[in-house]
Amino acid sequence: MWNWEKVNKHIDYSFQMSESLSSRETSFLINEETMFQKNQQSKDSIFFRDGIRQIDFVLSYVDDIKKDAELKAERRKEFEKNLRKTGLELEIEDKRDSEDGRTYFVKIHAPWEVLVTYAEVLGIKMPIKESDIPRPKHTPISYVLGPVRLPLSVKYPRPEYFTAQFSRHRQELFLIEDQATFFPSSSRNRIVYYILSRCPFGIEDGKKRFGIERLLNSNTYSSAYPLHDGQYWKPSEPPNPTNERYTLHQNWARFSYFYKEQPLDLIKNYYGEKIGIYFVFLGFYTEMLFFAAVVGLACFIYGLLSMEHNTSSTEICDPEIGGQMIMCPLCDQVCDYWRLNSTCLASKFSHLFDNESTVFFAIFMGIWVTLFLEFWKQRQARLEYEWDLVDFEEEQQQLQLRPEFEAMCKHRKLNAVTKEMEPYMPLYTRIPWYCLSGATVTLWMSLVVTSMVAVIVYRLSVFATFASFMESDASLKQVKSFLTPQITTSLTGSCLNFIVILILNFFYEKISAWITKMEIPRTYQEYESSLTLKMFLFQFVNFYSSCFYVAFFKGKFVGYPGKYTYLFNEWRSEECDPGGCLIELTTQLTIIMTGKQIFGNIKEAIYPLALNWWRRRKARTNSEKLYSRWEQDHDLESFGPLGLFYEYLETVTQFGFVTLFVASFPLAPLLALINNIVEIRVDAWKLTTQYRRTVASKAHSIGVWQDILYGMAVLSVATNAFIVAFTSDIIPRLVYYYAYSTNATQPMTGYVNNSLSVFLIADFPNHTAPSEKRDFITCRYRDYRYPPDDENKYFHNMQFWHVLAAKMTFIIVMEHVVFLVKFLLAWMIPDVPKDVVERIKREKLMTIKILHDFELNKLKENLGINSNEFAKHVMIEENKAQLAKSTI
Template identity: 55%
Template sequence: MKMGMELEATKSVIDEKLTFVKVHMPWDVLCTYAEVLHIKLPIQPNDLSSRPSPWRYLSCITKYFYPNEDLIRKEAEFFTAPFEKDRLDFFHVRDRDAFFTESMRSRMAYYILSRAPYEIRGSIKKFGITKLLDGGVYKAAYPLHDCRFNVKSKEEGCPNERFLLYQEWAHPKSFYKMQPLDLIRKYYGEKIGIYFAWLGFYTIMLALAAVVGLGCFIYGYKTQETSTWSKEVCDPEIGGKIVMCPQCDRECKYWRLNSTCEASKKLCIFDNFGTLVFAVFMSIWVTLFLEFWKRYQAELEYEWDTVAFLEQEEPPRPEYEAKCLYERKNPVKEKVPYTACGRCVRVSIGIGTVLFWILLIVASIVAITVYRLAAFFAFSARLRAQDLKELEPLKEYVTPQMATSVTASLISFVVIMILNILYERVAIWITDFELPRTKTDYENSLTLKMFLFQFVNYYSSCFYIAFAKGKAVGYPGDPVYLLGKYRNEECDPGGCLIELTTQLSIIMGGKAIWNNIQEVLLPWVKNVIFRYCTRVASEKVIPRWEQDYQLQPVSKLGLFYEYLEMVIQFGFVTLFVASFPLAPVLALVNNLFEIRVDAWKITTQFRRVVPEKAQDIGAWQPILQGVAILAVATNAMIIAFTSDMIPRLVYYWSFSVYPYGKSSGHTMEGYINSSLSVFNTDDFSNFSMPIGKVPNMTTCRYRDFRFPPGHDRQYEYTMQYWHVIAAKMAFIIVVEHIVYLTKFILSYVIPDVPYAVKEQIKREKYLTQVILHETNLKLVSKQQCICPLSLLSVFVFSSRIRDVKSVPDVLKLHTN
């Protein structure tokens, strides 16, 4: 109240012990804090002609994909300038009640409430609504919704913006419509608006990637039956006569290659030449996405008046001001608060804690790897009950490899979810301990910690399958062991790509289902229970503030988890897309639901968010750029080392020709036989010798390029192996350089800020200077009463000072 607010207390209708304190902001207080917070307000209507939309000729069709213009009208465009209370006459004020929007009023009210002192004990000063909330003095503090979301308010002058947002945005029937971003920004603030703008833009760009990815999948599905290598695996005369060596010690049995016929066909769906084209396309797509988002973001910055939103204008967090008991001068001689424990020490402790948790994730990955080895051994031992002499093909989906892959993926997902819950609290505690100065600093610090953890947590199992599994296994006579006990896993004869695809589909699908349960079901159930426990007689009218109190409180971290969910998804879509072309399709479907789920959640189930200013998506922008750069390398390495693409190409161009008598050229016939080496069963060690042995069988085959037994260099690498290694390295280098060069050219050619926006910014700066500054200079020159001392001080440095003999001479000289 000392700071100019008006407070009004009202007893609760439901609970007599509960009191609601309503905060009102008078006009004078609004003007004062609008200047303090550098809020930009209209000074003149936009007089620059806008370029016509290239889609205007299709408006008869596209209008159905936009919100109803009769309900949500397009806002008038104005040039704006930072508000100055002394120059109110130069601002475009048509109606004082509507001059400051509700989001502006709420932001100014929260700024005062978070800094108002309420108790002083010696040198300790307590202030801020946050401290009172933590102490239990107040149970909640929130801005009010303007009406019920599903019932239009009958009060005169009520804007009913919440009702409009629900009807045209959050309602499931509007899933196909574009988002009313201007109304979202007006009602919830720029920070919420920029998130939904980014999510909508990302979803639109995903549509293009999904179409190409679906085309690649269909191509692979159509060619799985005609693929030469899958036909050779399934052929009883080729794959049916190739006996493969056991993949574990003693308990594993010999098996025929055609037992993996169905798995080989499924592998051809994802491992084909179309996947290579799609991986290169996605590397270009991610560059276009980021560059066009910068342009779109620049347009929103201008339209939403966040162009000049500088970090130094952001006030310190109340928690920072409360804990900083000392002051010192910075390089610009400005007094700034600081704490006794230096920031360097706090950050060092935080980094050490983050590294410890990352090592904990690595330990969990090692544990899951040990499980995979033990599980593969157990599944193989169980299947040994089959008749070894017949070597019948295993049924689909019951191979040891598939059983191990599915169970390990499910366990990995559960471990990921548990570690996420634990680390979330640790990350918040570390960031609080570091004591960042502003809320932006706080969110950026927490964002980096959480993303590093989530990156390792979600992607480590995928990196293991893609780049570690089956890469160092030795050969049957001399296998490689993990921890001296467990024999390293081998890939299927077709490679580990199908297992990587399984891992990605389980984690992506499970994560989407889990997040929807958390975001939709839990808030709805909590609200239903709360309303049931606090229900009142029907004749009582529950006021708006009490209806909002029954809704769920907004998380302190706001949109942090929404961004984190989408950025992790972005990593799955880009980092491993070479193994799973359907990833963009799944992401697109998920995002179409995500937009409406988030909209429904914040509109119907949560209290109104305190509006905040935001210029961009913050620390998530450089994180997305880093993921995009890493995605080029990971996809090139997946194609080179995880898929069977390069060995096939090497065989096709270097080691295969048509038999004599046929037309000249190359063929893939004989590739399967070429990619499998021969091992003498008598060369097994006593520890690894299989328990069962097939009569009249002296050799078995395994996946590698080694000389056969009896050769002068038996079990050493052949020349084909070195050709394949050289081709893989050359492929990675060439593809990376081509893609990175293309990305650089695209980022240079596409400007970050559109030309039209640049012109509007220049025009706005010019008008600000003319209206707010030059006008005042003219007023000064028209003043009738001029202080002689001021004029004398002006002419002290004039060469005509010798002509000044009296005050009349000064006035005369000034007039001349």
């Protein structure tokens, strides 16, 4: 919990110190630009004009000629005056010296006194002694991975230290070799942003207004950002510090390094822990995908090798078996009868993903997802130790009140923790907005379902066209075609569905941000959590609804010839291909997953590149002027407060494709692996080259996303069990193999004939029978029903109930087995590795010892006595304490 009394004392102290400055000193700070010779400064300089004071933050603004120009100018004047009162030093670049001739730049430097004051306020940990705990040693297999490793100087840019929360009264305790470099640039910009976010700029409508975010929202300032430490394509020259941006680009952001590990410590040092932990998660997820991809590829290869020897496909393709089976029409009147062997290639292709390995892979992925989440807990715990986040508390910039919340609040109440009056909004004033928010989310999810139904109607309405065009008179010939009407409509329908998904997703992103603002969340953390819930619910329905339809609804409620089920009493329900619905689910999953990943990577690379090119093209109008470091960064794209949110959302959506429907597509982990390898480098490239540097912020976990991953992991066990049971054809085959086969040498012989029921053509109603008459009297359809000559004709036969019982048994057994293994693994794998627990204890012990020795030495110096007298003094004090204790 933050000590707000301490914070306010520090802020008041800073204001008092600044007010003691003479008017002469203040005037010097304001008018310093007149003393500067422009040709003496390098365009890559990250210092003030004196070449000594480092630029920690930059604000920019443009003269506004609108009616509120004077108000904005007054706000800026007051804000900058108050920044100086806190101890920050400012230097202003006139618009006449800027490249575009219209932008002012306010450069901010935090001197040593400000840094030490706010480092104590923020509880920043700094080194007190080099650690004597050795880094983890490489295992024997590590030498095999030598080409993947980065140089140690890049992987570990700084030694490990024992650390303690900084205190300005204990400066001698810390390893301060140079005050200018003691605080890394990420800590410096974090401190400055903290000051900017709390600095007042006036009183309006009787309320105290403060914070850079409010000024940015009102366009008083156009941007606020920390500087990159140099160019990404060349190292910095003295006196500039080591160019970490260049090191990151060389060892992380280049696509030729796709096989290399990431310089995680360097990412954390440069961008902060919050962005660093995202790349740790993405890298760990990618590593774990490698194992799932290998097993999935092995299952695919098994299906490929066994495809030609598959009895079902052989019978379907055989002119004497499949060629003699006349199938019932797939639509009313327009569609003709067709021979089963016309789906020969489709049945072979279906076997690639619907074979004996499907069951194994579904069980394997249920165990894999458990191992992934359990090992991620361990990785996260190790990361907390390595990055000094063991005692981490949520950062103030996440807990502080949003300006929008304060502006809307008309009530105030006493905070029970801080004992201060703060803005308060009663629940009854929020209820209308919550209702609007809930109604909007429900409306848009209903719109997704409606669009999915529209795609289904499209497939049903054009199916007859495809069927009449592709089959016509050739349908009764012994042909082998892959593009059956089912596959054709499935392909076009999937592509159309993907386009609709992208369109709906684009508009919903805008609307979800708007309705979240309308809810008036109290803090930034509440805002992000609310937006996460809305976006994930919508993405879940948007991306997965069509897959759920194909997996669990399509072909399940068709009816039978003569008594079909109709959608809106007009369109006949879709039937599955004779090879099963699994191949259609595979097609749907492949198009949506692959399309989303390709579109996402292209968008992430092209969008900022195009915007930056256009912005630079407009800005570079005066080539004779210095295109300075702050101007170069100003023309880059802003990553934004929700930039990381969308990265997580994209990764979690992909995780859903990999886990929820993986039984239908064993190659999904391989596609995800390839995408993530590219994604890591695309994200690294755009952060390093196309975006302004982000403000460093802390995080000790991936937050609410971890709970979402756990929920999807549990759901994936059920979905894959149902896919194997009801979408795949593996259970009916096993029932036939063990209970109905009459061939001892080749048990699967006759399965195709057994799985098709017989229908008497004369029983077709007039509105469903084909317009053209044929000379055969029966046709076949996919189901288990009694033949027309039985007294129970067209009712489900006993084999149907046997198959249904086997499916339900499989679901129960698979779920119990997988969940049992999940619980055992979760129990066996500790959340925090044993060696990390020992290291944390060792570090705490050493930190306490160092602090204790420091205080004793300081006390000794203050008393001015020798060692013997000091020891005697300590003994006397301890005896007094023991006597007092015994007396009590």
